[in-house]
Amino acid sequence: MKVTTKALLGAGALALISGMASAADLACLITKNNTNPFFVKMKEGAEAAATAAGLDFQAYAGEKDGDAAPQITAIENCVAAGAKGILITPSNDSVGPALKDARAAGILVISLDTPLGDAEAQDITFATDNFEAGLLIGKWAAATLGADGVANAKIAMLDINKDNISVDVLRDTGFLTGFGIEVPDGKVLASETDPRVIGHESSDANPAGGQTAMETLLAKDPDINVVYTINEPAAEGAYQALKAAGKESQAIIVSVDGGCPGVASVKAGTIGATSQQYPLKMASLGIEAIAAFAKDGTKPTVTEGLSFFNTGVNLVTDKPVEGVESIDSTKGTELCWG
Numbered sequence: 001m002k003v004t005t006k007a008l009l010g011a012g013a014l015a016l017i018s019g020m021a022s023a024a025d026l027a028c029l030i031t032k033n034n035t036n037p038f039f040v041k042m043k044e045g046a047e048a049a050a051t052a053a054g055l056d057f058q059a060y061a062g063e064k065d066g067d068a069a070p071q072i073t074a075i076e077n078c079v080a081a082g083a084k085g086i087l088i089t090p091s092n093d094s095v096g097p098a099l100k101d102a103r104a105a106g107i108l109v110i111s112l113d114t115p116l117g118d119a120e121a122q123d124i125t126f127a128t129d130n131f132e133a134g135l136l137i138g139k140w141a142a143a144t145l146g147a148d149g150v151a152n153a154k155i156a157m158l159d160i161n162k163d164n165i166s167v168d169v170l171r172d173t174g175f176l177t178g179f180g181i182e183v184p185d186g187k188v189l190a191s192e193t194d195p196r197v198i199g200h201e202s203s204d205a206n207p208a209g210g211q212t213a214m215e216t217l218l219a220k221d222p223d224i225n226v227v228y229t230i231n232e233p234a235a236e237g238a239y240q241a242l243k244a245a246g247k248e249s250q251a252i253i254v255s256v257d258g259g260c261p262g263v264a265s266v267k268a269g270t271i272g273a274t275s276q277q278y279p280l281k282m283a284s285l286g287i288e289a290i291a292a293f294a295k296d297g298t299k300p301t302v303t304e305g306l307s308f309f310n311t312g313v314n315l316v317t318d319k320p321v322e323g324v325e326s327i328d329s330t331k332g333t334e335l336c337w338g
Contacts, residue, residue, distance in 0.1 A: 037338025138178020210237025
């Protein structure tokens, strides 16, 4: 398989990370960006699986989370190239119409990590159970604080953005539910009215955004003692903001990802617990599904009892609590990525 690197320049630039294909057996991967270790590992897994399956491979990435325009361009490129399948971590639901066109052209569409709101825009989703990932860290935080701590908690919520992206909503809702906070509408962000939630801020799922979001929430209430973060890069930024304010010891930080830097933060004590997901598995299984579809039209099926194929999640913490199953940072390091 020939590998090339080039960029489509202009507003909302999108990088073609690798590729070369005969149209008959082409698989495409489209991620939100190519800097988050989660997506870097996803690309590695997909490319290795494509090579093993004898598929040609193209990988595209947008500039940042929430930037849908370059993903739409990538989808159109893959359709034009005659791809057999598209794996995508959708930036938001606005990519849905382009994906429906791809399906109409006979292309297998698999969402990775982030399911689309329109079920007709994808054949299936391969993902972490994102509600469960949030639920685990919410239960851990509540058990760690104890009844009095839960009753008097002051919670910062660091989301991706305000777009109600499914992964954002599911992790948020899971965390709040696990912590014992009622969520009236599980389909949108910030529907809760519980005064223990100081606020939601956008982190763009990166360290700089996480730091700014945490600073904003600390200005609103300097006594925040629980910090939920959408992912570990955002958690890194939140910790830096707390440290700069001299408040790193007053708050517990929880997160989702389970990348090697995040697991190291658990070991160091800067992240209390994180839900570990498995991007390499998502991507490699997605490529295997495209290979099977290209061979005889077979399509993958969902995990029994769920609306998607569950690629698994484990809570990683060195401070286990009763009633919440977990693995320690040593085991998490064996399983981590990035």
